[in-house]
Amino acid sequence: MDTLKEDLKKHIIEQLNLEDLQVSDIDDDALLFSTDGIGLDSIDALELIVLMEKYYGIQVTNPEEGKVAFLSINTMADYIAKRRT
Amino acid sequence: MSFITVYCHIDENSCSVNGETVLQKNEESSDSWFKQLYKDLAIEYPKFYKMDMLSQAGFIGSELIKRANPDLISNYNDDEIALLFANSESSADTDIRFKESYLDKKTPSPSLFVYTLPNIVLGEIAIRNKWFGENMFAVLPKFTPDFFVQYGMVLLTTGSKAVLAGWLGILEGRVEVFLFLVETESNKGEPFDIENIIKYAGF
């Protein structure tokens, strides 16, 4: 699970061009879409959907589903783990 | 009367403001040329990294112009500075990358698609500075000083008091960026006319 989270952070930084961030800057429970957290926006959310398919083979067809799944690294990792099994 | 009060150039390996070199590209650096310029500005604006090359070019140019004219923000209301930009390749640099995303990588990238309009750079500059003024992006066959003078004068006679204008030639590694600031209430600079635009543009 920890490797999954580390990989996820790497992919997010790369896919979303968050060049000012390191993997260690992103806490597992930080709110990704809050300005107190990482401060992602609606386009980043759509890019995360692309990321899910590209790296994990998971198709998110409804952006609303993404909203819940993409709250934090923890929720994303859970979502990936569940969808993979 | 209106005057060109500041101007700025960026090409593939150097950047200057009012003709004086600000930074030369460090070929040894692992950072891209625009990232080197961003770091040299010493500002905190992480959104910069998400921008495409066209927006990064306009963003850096506008920041350099503000640095050379620190009163720019305080001298004008939030809707008095118009943005007038042009180039001859539209958003082609990003258009090519977006096309690759669906042809080669088989997934159209939403974050690339939102940059496939040339006027997005105007939005980025407006957001950065909280400017609610006029916007215009034109696509011209070549750099045309007449266009800037003609439409610049239109803007200055219809409510705008300053115009941040620019030519943003960005395509597949080629960088031909020239920004200039036109102000009506100023006692410095050279008159805003075709001759001076040609002189300052240098191309």
Add this chain to the structure above:
Amino acid sequence: MIYIGAEEIISPLGQNMEENFQAVCENRSGVSLIPHAGFNDESIHLSKITSISSQNKFEYLLIDILENVLKQIDPQIVSSKKTIVIVSSTKGDLDRNISSPFTDSIAAFAKYFKLANEPLVVSNACISGVLAINAAGNFIKTGLYDHAIVIGCDVISDFVLYGFQSLFAVSSTPCAPFDANRNGITLGEGCSAVVLSNSKEIFKKTSFQLFTGRSANDANHISGPSRTGEGLFRSVKKTLEQNQISVDEIDFISAHGTATIFNDEMEAIAFDRLEINDKPLNSLKGYFGHTLGAAGVIETAISIQMMRNNLLVKSLGYKESGTSKTLNIATENKSSELNTILKTASGFGGCNASLVIRKL
């Protein structure tokens, strides 16, 4: 005074203004389900022109529309030194040359009509059309030109369709602007023109008065509409103030109405703040789809036709209110004395523009 007229449209609804307005009056839509058009072969609703082959469609549309216009004006002004042609388009013909999407088509078009001045291309997202008309009006006002021909044109491409699909912004049904069940845009393609002049003599039919308007940026987000409608609010407020037009004088609003949840909501908020939300209003996207850079010109052309015919055309696709601020959306065609019309547009990059047209 700036005169505007000689409006023309080519779209799936017809080859000229008459056919298009007839279709709109009959509440017919150009939208149909196109099999396998989308990414991953999805079938998508589009308003697509099938009468012209895809190759060089953009160039042919520019030429055809100006041929249409020539029948409505003194043809000599086209090649005059005192005439400027302004083309509003977001993507031009990017399938022809992605690195330079306007060059070839515009050059061929300019050569065909022996234009004296190089056409100006305004590419400012979905406000391009309204912005181009305002620019043209201002060029005439400042005396740079006597006449201007504004042509709005965009064609459907995989590029643009896949892009909007990647944003989850494409409607699964024909778009329903301002409706409670709206869920996105329907793309369209089309070409439209209007002629502006400092003389009404060049027009064969009646012309109208153009009050050029102002543009304003939201300074909020590059692709998300403002939650307060700030830019649209400022644009319309300045357009009315600059021309000393009071809110009471507006008979009708030709809104942008893309049918995305957030855009239509933004417009409703702006119109409410402007206290014009009681004015009859429509979006024409249900007829033409969203034609991007052409939309502002197409919708201005239909607005002029509505004034000529004193007919308020219904907003196709609208059933029940779906915005937090109530609007007075035209649910049926209705005969009505229309003297002054407000046209608005908003687009990516946070841009907004507006203009006013009045019957003379």
